[in-house]
């Protein structure tokens with residue numbers, strides 16, 4: 580079968596690789612019908628050392644179950660399923676607490692921990708299929724597929740940011756980042772009833788979609804100027820919550836500058852730093868808190884799916900390009916150049 584491999588920075592190739600096979604009695608084999616490129620794929624695309632490659636790519640997909648191990652009971656051959664970006668058993672004490680990205684099962688983990696598997700391919704072996712996969716009640720060619728595909732990562736990640744930040748009807752929110760996760764953090768904050776949602780981003784097509792998703796204000800300035808503009812929009816106080824969907828140090832510093840006393844920074848952009856200011860002059864002085872982490876999107880699939888099925892939300896609008904495996908390399912480059920927001924792949 581064909582699969583996407585990253586050989587090093589800027590070097591994405593689609594090659595023939597061995598077909599996946601069942602290895603454990605809890606595995607399922609899935610023929611992938613829809614996949615996509617993630618903003619987090621663009622980080623290694625920009626920086627990977629060729630010595631660390633080649634790496635199979637992709638951790639968001641929908642597909643049809645082709646075969647299952649003898650212990651799999653919740654999905655069957657022919658089912659259309661969605662997979663989250665983390666493998667989990669959905670039964671351990673951390674999964675039961677809604678922290679599927681901390682699942683304690685030895686086979687749990689992220690897809691990059693499965694070196695022979697990747698979602699940007701024609702097929703995949705899914706470990707812990709009963710816990711990981713969720714059956715979809717539509718056909719593989721449904722018009723809802725783009726929105727349902729966001730359940731695998733970007734919608735659940737944006738929603739996790741809002742949940743971890745404690746967003747409710749009394750909350751004023753700032754979202755940093757106008758990528759797919761940031762825009763779906765806007766949608767999520769709206770869904771949780773936020774009183775004000777300020778989107779910080781500078782690409783108008785994206786911030787326009789952000790307004791459609793519920794942003795009440797858009798601030799295109801960054802740094803001190805951006806902080807000052809958010810404060811102007813909030814009577815000088817800043818917002819209760821910042822949903823940080825970028826992951827670099829300027830975004831963290833911007834978040835600290837925007838928070839009102841007692842506020843929460845909820846981070847879902849993978850931090851590209853290990854050290855950050857947390858002392859008296861940053862978090863401590865005004866009782867600011869830091870939340871977030873890898874989103875346990877598996878915890879949110881059943882909760883969010885009905886709103887997609889009944890058309891209440893259309894998170895699939897974040898996909899602005901659809902291609903096949905032959906177009907994947909160009910898709911990475913377009914996302915790195917920010918000419919594409921998010922690329923859908925029909926293998």
Ligand SMILES: [Zn+2]
Nearest residue numbers: 668671674682
């Ligand atoms: Zn678990």
